[in-house]
Amino acid sequence: MTANIIDGKAFALGLRERIATQVATFREATGRVPGLAVVLVGEDPASAVYVRNKHKATVAAGMASFEHKLSAHTSQADLLALVDQLNADPAVDGILVQLPLPGHIDERAVITRIDPDKDVDGFHPVNAGRLATGLEGFVPCTPLGCLMLLKDQLGDLAGLDAVVIGRSNIVGKPMAQLLVKESCTVTVAHSKTRDLSSVVKRADIVVAAVGRPEMVKGEWIKPGACVIDVGINREPAQPGGSNGRLVGDVDFAGALSVAGAITPVPGGVGPMTIAVLLRNTMISAHRREDVSYDKDAW
Numbered sequence: 001m002t003a004n005i006i007d008g009k010a011f012a013l014g015l016r017e018r019i020a021t022q023v024a025t026f027r028e029a030t031g032r033v034p035g036l037a038v039v040l041v042g043e044d045p046a047s048a049v050y051v052r053n054k055h056k057a058t059v060a061a062g063m064a065s066f067e068h069k070l071s072a073h074t075s076q077a078d079l080l081a082l083v084d085q086l087n088a089d090p091a092v093d094g095i096l097v098q099l100p101l102p103g104h105i106d107e108r109a110v111i112t113r114i115d116p117d118k119d120v121d122g123f124h125p126v127n128a129g130r131l132a133t134g135l136e137g138f139v140p141c142t143p144l145g146c147l148m149l150l151k152d153q154l155g156d157l158a159g160l161d162a163v164v165i166g167r168s169n170i171v172g173k174p175m176a177q178l179l180v181k182e183s184c185t186v187t188v189a190h191s192k193t194r195d196l197s198s199v200v201k202r203a204d205i206v207v208a209a210v211g212r213p214e215m216v217k218g219e220w221i222k223p224g225a226c227v228i229d230v231g232i233n234r235e236p237a238q239p240g241g242s243n244g245r246l247v248g249d250v251d252f253a254g255a256l257s258v259a260g261a262i263t264p265v266p267g268g269v270g271p272m273t274i275a276v277l278l279r280n281t282m283i284s285a286h287r288r289e290d291v292s293y294d295k296d297a298w
């Protein structure tokens, strides 16, 4: 068997095109475009790339992008004041504070200061609670993107055995909640899990969100399983000076001959995150203007 390689890049592009069409409809209905504010504190190079990509995608979708680049020495009080200002700004539908923040700033204090109804990253405890209790809210972009790929691949997920490896607040836990909502039987594995290979072996769906290069081996995978690899790991630089290649948390070559479907790294889950961020911003704009929308169409 050779697994179907799930093309997250193409899926995300389609989603972004559908969103761009809806932006035009929203503008006709309300006289304004949805707006996303992104706050970057400091000069972390990876964060700077993410923020640049988010800005480009927002503009390409026809939305307003408000970028706030602050020095690494910005005080927590000043950052909270900016969040307050964005919470009150009627042109801003979504607020994203790029993580990680410099060590002197309490990330939790910043995340909980964002208006939950503008929290398009879905990290606010109110949105985590809404997800856990089945209320409408914002779901973190990466796990929601994974779910979209899974449903596109498998259709109805009810009754399937799913294993989520990783229990972070931004990927593992919300992913598990989403799969429970889809009526999967869900196991959440983590660094203290005993005999991870046996746990993975019984899963129809494997979501790996660990941050350890190629940790999940091909022989752990149940034949025909659908494998979603969230991990983004950069291998060490080559002797010639070129950047090391990007690899996921799954041994892609090993899993390819066993799995039914698998996301590649890069080009799988990664592109979905920004597309879902735009989707969440659209949903916020529609809710705030009380314009009806069909979220299943995006």
Ligand code: NDP
Pocket: 142, 165, 166, 167, 168, 169, 170, 171, 172, 189, 190, 191, 192, 193, 196, 209, 210, 211, 212, 230, 231, 232, 233, 269, 270, 273
């Ligand atoms: P965290 O470091 O917050 O969480 C990692 C999780 O993996 C923890 O729950 C940890 O367990 C678990 N873990 C660590 N070692 C093992 C092990 N040996 N066996 C089983 N579980 C283990 O990471 P994130 O959730 O933030 O990110 C995970 C990966 O996904 C990273 O590579 C990150 O770069 C990538 N990522 C990709 C995104 C995208 O857009 N594609 C977005 C976000 C993240 P414990 O809780 O016990 O410590």
